[in-house]
Amino acid sequence: MQIGRNWSFRITAFRMLLFAFVAIAVAAALYRFVYGLGAVTNLSDEWPWGLWIGFDLLCGIALAGGGFSTALIVHVLHKDKYLPIARAALLTSLIGYIIALVSLFLDIGRWYNFWRPFFYWGFHSVLFEVFWCISLYTTVQVLEFGDIFFEKVNFPAMKKILGALMTPMLILGIVLPSLHQSSLGSLYIVAIDRLYPLWWSMIIPFFFVWSAFFLGPAMVTVEGTLAARAYGREPEMHVFESLTKVTLWMMVIYLIVKIIDLVYRGVFSMAFNGSYESNMFLIEMIGFVVIPIIMYAIPSIRTKLWGVLTASILVVVGVIFNRMNVVFTGMAKAAGGSYFPSFWEWMITIGMWSALVLLYCFVVENFPILSKEDHVSHGHDFASKPGIHA
């Protein structure tokens, strides 16, 4: 489908399906705005937060962690060999945040008041910090993306202004997500005596920001492989492989700090008490932390696409699993009652993520996001190739 002279969007059967999901979600969302949350969700006084907050918001933001970890590696540490994936990581991150904000907007009851926290300073609330950082960071990302946008849409003046702003924006674009990724964990400090002690900790903010950071490279690997497959390109294997070093060491530190924290709080033995929570915790730690560490550590696995991809998928699933454990598994005993998302909660979530895929496809097909093919398929060391240097 050609839209005007410069824009195109290919329509396939799969994309039509995604559009259908989006349409259903929009209809359900309108219904929710008219008839209230009770009419579409299974939320209750015992379970005030459900799928939209637990999955779309907490996991969406964590999965967008690729944006700030890549920004740190590429633009602060200037590890130029990772440049080929920098823009794709920024794009997924930006779309992830937009999805999270839309979910939040659907989830709040008095949505016309959404701007109030900007003016009524509840600075003693963790949510206040989360709200400010997410809003500011989304703005920063939009501006960062503006730099790419104006490469296509020719407007040199804007490009110049954005260029001058780039350094402060890049720094803010790492500081803000560091703060709110950790604050999303701090949200659960209030759940002392209710969140199961294997997850509740005064340093839960550290676990959240650290896992969001090491999740970044894994997410870049997964989505890079998906994009390569979808567009018949060569996966950037050398980038994926050297990223594993970052993930590997960060996960080892995560594991060590986790164990120290459990021992320090005297709850280490709870991991083996056979309860539902302890089993879920062991699955999380062994299946999604220890196993990926081992896979990343073995050269014959991490140098193969299947190996690095499998390990990265485990890391991604593991972080989702962790967030789900905090929001649902760990709270279940104290909350009482039961919660399972309703059909419409699922449909809205599916519609939201379908929109993410469509948006990603549209942007990479119309903007310079992915690296030029010929550089990738030939050379291994992208940055050292002649002709790229200005």
Added chain:
Amino acid sequence: MSKGVLVDVTRCIACRSCMVSCKSWNDLPSIPGGFQNNWDAPGKMDANNWTVVNNYMIEDGDDIKWRFVKKQCMHCLEPACESACFTHSFVKTKEGAVIYKPTTLNQDYCVGCRYCMIACPFGVPSFQWDKAFPYVLKCRFCYDRMKEEGLEPACVTSCPTQTLKFGDREELLAEAWDRINKNPNYVKRVYGEKEYGGTSWLYISDVPFDKIGFRTEAYGKPVTERSIPSLTWDVLKWTPAIFFGWGALLTAMRAYTKRRAEVHDESEMYAPVDPKE
């Protein structure tokens, strides 16, 4: 002076006058089928029921005790809901009531995020799930009666057995310990004295508190006596330091590594992909 209510569980006969007077004073709608004479179905607080009386059968061999416990907002001294709210829609008044500003003071800042419901250690705030623009509702300690007319809360007025006693919290606390010390039947504990930093509503009982629906321990440890706001503040207070410290460190690292890095023309590196058929 900060007010409180002392609840003596041994005196309650479950007449539920408090529930009725709460509904009528606060104009809460009655839902058909909501008030039942069924003791087996424990009532739950919700947006239309700010207080409930539940019954507990405590069996100790042949000794069977039947106890009735009124529940409502505990009105924490340092409320978790107040600190959790990012628009400051809850406030602890100097009279001791924890009130929700949108409905009590007509200051409509609430976003409806329900973090207060996650934060409350007693599971008190309730949401109007059936409304398009829902409020978070809970007992407001009859703040309007207290403030404007110097009256006791509606539930206290209607209690025929003096289970509920309204007064200054400190005096009530002294009286609670006095009653406990004079009568060996009481459990040696005032629930609400220290739990989560202390609450304005205080309970005394002749049966263990964990048998009548109060949490005394969590996962094998006594419930915390620190207030929830103080716990969150322990983490939040680092925010400005992290913001500036981390920002300065990143700026320095970027400047340091930039000198060594080669300059790239980014517009040459990337291109839109061609969707393959």
